Amino acid sequence: MVIQNENQKKIFKIKEIYSSCTERIKKIRLRQSDANKEFLKKIEERKINKIRDNIK
Amino acid sequence: MLDLENLETLEKDKEKPPVSEKSPETEMNFDDEKTKEFAISKSEEIENFGEETCLANEEEFKAAVDDGVKLELPQDDINEVMAETKIAENLNNSKIEVENIVKEGKDGIKKEIEPDLEKKETALSLEDKEQAYLSQKIIKAKGLDKRYEDERSGFKRVQEQITEYSLKCGVKNESIPELENKEYNPDTKEIIKNKLVANLDALFLNKETGRFNPEKHQIMLAQTENYLNLMEEAQNEGDISKNINADEIFKLVEKNIELMAFQDRVASENTLGDHGVRHVVGYNIKITEQILNSVSEKGQEVKAIDRIMGHQIMLMHDLGYVCEPVRNEVNSGNPTADKGHNLLSAKILRQMAGSSDEALTKVFSQEQIATLHQGVLEHDDSKVNFHINDGDEKARQENLFSAVHLADNTHAFEDKLPEILYSVPESLKAMRLLKTAGEIGDSDMINSVKEKLILDINKHEEYSKDDKEILAQAVNNLHESSYKFSVGRICGNKPEVSIGQNGRVSIKIQESSIHQEAVGLFGQESYDQLKKFIGDLEGKEKGEITNEMLNQDKIEGKNVTLELTIGEKKSNEKTDYQKRIENIITDKDFVELSRQDLLLSRRQKLLEDKLNSLSNQSLESGEKEAMLKKTEENINKYKLLRSQIFKNYLK
Numbered sequence: 001m002v003i004q005n006e007n008q009k010k011i012f013k014i015k016e017i018y019s020s021c022t023e024r025i026k027k028i029r030l031r032q033s034d035a036n037k038e039f040l041k042k043i044e045e046r047k048i049n050k051i052r053d054n055i056k
Numbered sequence: 057m058l059d060l061e062n063l064e065t066l067e068k069d070k071e072k073p074p075v076s077e078k079s080p081e082t083e084m085n086f087d088d089e090k091t092k093e094f095a096i097s098k099s100e101e102i103e104n105f106g107e108e109t110c111l112a113n114e115e116e117f118k119a120a121v122d123d124g125v126k127l128e129l130p131q132d133d134i135n136e137v138m139a140e141t142k143i144a145e146n147l148n149n150s151k152i153e154v155e156n157i158v159k160e161g162k163d164g165i166k167k168e169i170e171p172d173l174e175k176k177e178t179a180l181s182l183e184d185k186e187q188a189y190l191s192q193k194i195i196k197a198k199g200l201d202k203r204y205e206d207e208r209s210g211f212k213r214v215q216e217q218i219t220e221y222s223l224k225c226g227v228k229n230e231s232i233p234e235l236e237n238k239e240y241n242p243d244t245k246e247i248i249k250n251k252l253v254a255n256l257d258a259l260f261l262n263k264e265t266g267r268f269n270p271e272k273h274q275i276m277l278a279q280t281e282n283y284l285n286l287m288e289e290a291q292n293e294g295d296i297s298k299n300i301n302a303d304e305i306f307k308l309v310e311k312n313i314e315l316m317a318f319q320d321r322v323a324s325e326n327t328l329g330d331h332g333v334r335h336v337v338g339y340n341i342k343i344t345e346q347i348l349n350s351v352s353e354k355g356q357e358v359k360a361i362d363r364i365m366g367h368q369i370m371l372m373h374d375l376g377y378v379c380e381p382v383r384n385e386v387n388s389g390n391p392t393a394d395k396g397h398n399l400l401s402a403k404i405l406r407q408m409a410g411s412s413d414e415a416l417t418k419v420f421s422q423e424q425i426a427t428l429h430q431g432v433l434e435h436d437d438s439k440v441n442f443h444i445n446d447g448d449e450k451a452r453q454e455n456l457f458s459a460v461h462l463a464d465n466t467h468a469f470e471d472k473l474p475e476i477l478y479s480v481p482e483s484l485k486a487m488r489l490l491k492t493a494g495e496i497g498d499s500d501m502i503n504s505v506k507e508k509l510i511l512d513i514n515k516h517e518e519y520s521k522d523d524k525e526i527l528a529q530a531v532n533n534l535h536e537s538s539y540k541f542s543v544g545r546i547c548g549n550k551p552e553v554s555i556g557q558n559g560r561v562s563i564k565i566q567e568s569s570i571h572q573e574a575v576g577l578f579g580q581e582s583y584d585q586l587k588k589f590i591g592d593l594e595g596k597e598k599g600e601i602t603n604e605m606l607n608q609d610k611i612e613g614k615n616v617t618l619e620l621t622i623g624e625k626k627s628n629e630k631t632d633y634q635k636r637i638e639n640i641i642t643d644k645d646f647v648e649l650s651r652q653d654l655l656l657s658r659r660q661k662l663l664e665d666k667l668n669s670l671s672n673q674s675l676e677s678g679e680k681e682a683m684l685k686k687t688e689e690n691i692n693k694y695k696l697l698r699s700q701i702f703k704n705y706l707k
Contacts, residue, residue, distance in 0.1 A: 007086040011094060013168050018098045021161035025109050025154055032113040032150045036120050039143045043124035046133050 095169045099162045106158035110151050117147055182406045182429045189399055189433055197396035202381070209379040209400045211407035217378065218311075218318045225266035226258040227314065235302045240291065244302035245284050252280050252309060259317040268520040269479075272320065272333040276313065279337045283309055283367055289360035296361065300419065307415035312371050322378045324475035324526045326386050326533045327542065328394060331374040334471050334478070340370045343463040343553060350555040351455055354444045362456050365424060369431035369460055376400030387533060391541075402433040427453060437461050438595045440615050442559035462553060462561060468589045469548045470568065470633055476530035477542050481636045482512045483531075485646065487539045488577055492653055492702055494536020495660065496695040501702070506531050539578045544585030546574040549631055561616040565589075567626035570634050573641040579654040583622070590618060649705050653698055660694040663687055 086094065120143075124134045138144055186204075194200055203209055222229070232251055238244050259266055260273035287305055290296040320332030329335070344366040352358040376382060376397030385393030409417050409425045420428065440458045443451035476483050486509040493501035513519065513527045548571070552564040565586070575582060587601040594613045605611055611618040621627075630638065640646065667687045670680065 007088065007091040010091050010168050011086060014095050014098050014165050017161050017164045017168070018102060021102045021157050022105055024157050025106055028150050028153055028157075029109045029112060032146065033116060035141070035143060035146045036113075036116045039117070039137065039141045040120040040123055042137045042141055043120070043127065043129060043134065046137060047124075047127045047129050050129070050133075 092169050095165050099165045102161040102165075103158055106154045110154055113147055113150055117143060182402070182409075182426065185429070185433060186399055186402055186406070189402070190396075193396045193399070199393070200396035200399060203379070203393070203396070204399055204403065206379075206381045209376070209381055209403060211404045211411075213380070214375065214378060214404055215408075218314050221318045221321060222255075222259070222314045225262055225317070227255050229310070231303060232306060235306060238302045239298065240287065240296075240300050240302040240305045242288065244305075245288060248302065248306045248309065249281065249284060251306070252313060253277065255310060255313055256280065259313065263520040265522070266520060267317075267321065267523055268518060269333075269523070275333055275338050276316065279341065279367075280309060280313065283312070283364065286360045286364045286367070290364055293359055293361065295359060296419065304415045304418045308419050311415065312368075315375065316371055319374060319378055321522075321526065322383055323374075324523075325383075325529045326391075327474045327476060327530055327538050328377075328386060328391055329468075329472045329541070329545070330474060330478070331377050332475065335467055336370050336374060339467045339471060339550070340373075340460075340463045341367055343466065343550075344370060344459045347459040347462060347553055347555060348455070350553070351442060351444070351459070354555060354557050356442075356444045356446065356455065357452060358455070359452065361424070362452055365420075365427055365431065366456055366459060368420075368428055369435065370463075372405050372428070373398070373401055373432045373435040373460075373464070375404045375432075379404075387529065389533065389535070398433050398435055401435075402429055405429055405432050427456070431457060431460050435460055436464050438465065438593065440561060442555050442561065442615075444555075444557060444559050465592050466551050466553060466563060466589070468585060468592070469545050469550070470631065471549070473542055473545050473633075474530065476527055476534070478633060480509070480513055480516075480527060481640060482509055483534075484543075484574075484577075484637050485640050486531075487534065487543070488646075488650060489702065490534055490536050491539055491578060492657070492698055495657060496698050498695075498699055501699070502536075506534065509534075540580070543574055543578050544580060544588075546634075546637075547571040547583065547585045549627075559615075562619065563593075563616060564619045565621070567620075567622040568634060569627050569630055570638065570641055571626065573647075574637070577641060577647065577650045579657070586620070586622070593618070645705065649701060652701060656694050656698050656701075660691060660698070663691045663694065667691065 121134060124137070125131075190201060190204060207213060219229070232247060234247050235244055256273060256276050260269055260276060262268060284305070287296060291298050291300070316333060316336060319336065323330055323332035323335075345363060348358045348363060348366065374397065376399065377386075377394060379400050382393050382397060382400065405425075406429060408414050409420075409429075411417065417425065434457065437457075438461065440462050442455055442458050471478070477487070486505050489505045490502060493499075493505060509531050510528050513524055513531070516524075519527070546568060548565050548568050554562050556562060567586075572582060575584075583603070583606055584598070586606065588598045590596075590601045590605070590611060590613075591598045593616055606620060606622065609619065611620070667684065670683055670687060673680070675683070
């Protein structure tokens with residue numbers, strides 16, 4: 001019984017570690033996704049500016 | 057690919073309670089095997105999730121670039137936007153962050169299922185290093201394999217002896233209630249220090265049941281304060297946890313003091329160069345600090361944790377001498393049993409670090425333990441390579457090892473003398489008499505010289521009962537050739553060591569004012585010890601160091617420059633030790649007697665060489681016997697003459 005309790009505690013801790021790690025990784029993924037979006041936006045802006053310059 | 061849709065699913069998962077006592081896994085009766093399987097699967101999931109995330113970030117970035125290309129934007133413009141948004145740098149940083157989180161998670165899970173696994177893995181690799189060291193040294197260190205395998209060279213036995221000795225001295229190993237559940241901080245530091253002063257008094261200022269040596273007591277007191285202050289500094293620098301329990305620091309320093317006191321006790325029993333408090337704390341730790349200060353002054357980073365590790369390496373580097381297979385052999389007249397003592401010291405440290413109860417493992421990380429182990433195992437290596445203006449952690453570690461090697465290898469002079477010679481001035485005269493007694497084969501004279509020396513020791517009121525017992529043991533360890541390994545050390549005192557801007561080592565050594573007089577009594581070559589010192593530093597044999605080299609102002613070695621001030625430029629100041637033996641080396645009658653005896657000794661030696669040579673020659677039997685007999689008679693005349701001269705003097 002003691003061993004089972006010990007193992008339950010370990011499972012609990014492992015799940016905690018798992019949740020914490022995946023949470024942090026997800027945040028990085030979202031941050032990077034925003035950065036990629038920002039990059040694409042800048043590319044598009046530059047293209048539009050080029051077209052405008054050409055029209056002028 | 058891990059797209060944002062998947063992430064949203066994960067986001068929803070997040071809303072669920074992470075794990076409760078009622079989650080399916082915890083409700084099930086998990087045995088050890090299932091728990092391990094669960095841990096492995098979660099560990100793999102973290103790893104996969106990390107890899108998928110990095111891949112997704114990268115693909116999304118590539119897609120964005122492709123979109124830019126599709127818009128027919130020139131590559132130069134795309135590059136400019138990339139630089140402006142730092143997108144590539146961000147991508148790389150994200151990758152590193154994710155990898156670190158994955159590593160942290162996997163290590164955390166590993167620790168949960170096998171808390172001792174990490175310790176076991178470290179211990180295994182440390183043992184591998186010891187085995188490699190053993191196979192490297194076994195040819196020159198005869199019997200080292202047996203000494204290494206001997207259980208008496210293990211931590212358990214050594215700890216038993218240390219505890220027994222400390223208890224005998226009256227040290228009370230009791231916990232301090234005020235430290236219970238308290239962190240190490242300036243307040244608890246004071247409580248620890250006050251308790252440790254009582255232990256130091258019991259070990260070094262105890263005429264009844266311990267040793268009495270105010271000089272060593274002072275050295276150890278300063279050392280204890282220094283170590284505790286460095287611990288606080290290392291906490292502020294983030295290398296020792298701010299939350300560390302004060303009781304663990306107390307236990308670590310308490311043990312350091314006890315193991316040092318015991319090492320000092322064992323070192324004083326024989327006539328090897330000192331490896332007690334004078335050597336370890338008075339010189340090695342002091343010089344290691346001096347070298348690290350010099351490195352720091354040149355702009356190289358030196359952290360408090362580096363200094364603490366330097367202290368800890370030094371406190372444990374000569375523990376091999378206290379192991380019974382070494383101690384018993386050395387005390388029974390086999391000084392070469394100390395060869396490879398590094399290995400035994402490292403074994404003790406490894407076994408100590410393998411015990412989860414030990415404060416050592418609670419204060420130092422496994423990585424730091426590995427550094428301590430390497431420092432102890434290789435403490436007398438001649439490798440010296442200092443880095444200046446190098447921010448790499450490896451540079452700091454190599455600077456620490458170089459400081460340890462340099463400190464240990466430069467302790468070769470006066471305060472490295474064995475305790476008997478250092479603290480009992482009469483022993484210098486006794487050693488001179490033993491030289492003659494041994495050469496003329498007079499066992500009665502040998503015994504009477506030793507008995508007289510023990511009587512002199514017993515007359516000293518400043519020694520405790522234990523001091524007298526130890527010194528008497530060392531007297532019995534003396535023999536006709538003891539002077540050869542000791543007297544030369546009187547040639548100089550603490551060298552000055554500094555590190556230059558380019559990492560080059562500079563060592564200044566000044567000849568002591570009484571050097572020539574001391575070696576003159578024994579007919580020794582003037583700069584023998586100095587040549588050994590230079591040879592050790594340069595990784596050369598003593599014979600390769602010539603008198604011409606000594607006559608130069610500077611000797612430029614590979615990484616070391618030696619500045620010698622000898623002969624007319626020698627020191628005019630006398631150290632306390634030199635003052636203690638001054639009356640012996642300036643005793644006109646004794647000096648004249650020694651001079652006469654040296655002349656007779658040299659003639660006796662010539663005849664003994666002749667006798668050996670005759671024995672090996674093929675002459676006619678009658679002629680050979682006559683010559684042998686005549687030579688032996690002449691030798692005996694010299695022996696008799698030498699004996700009479702000394703008996704007259706002793707009367």
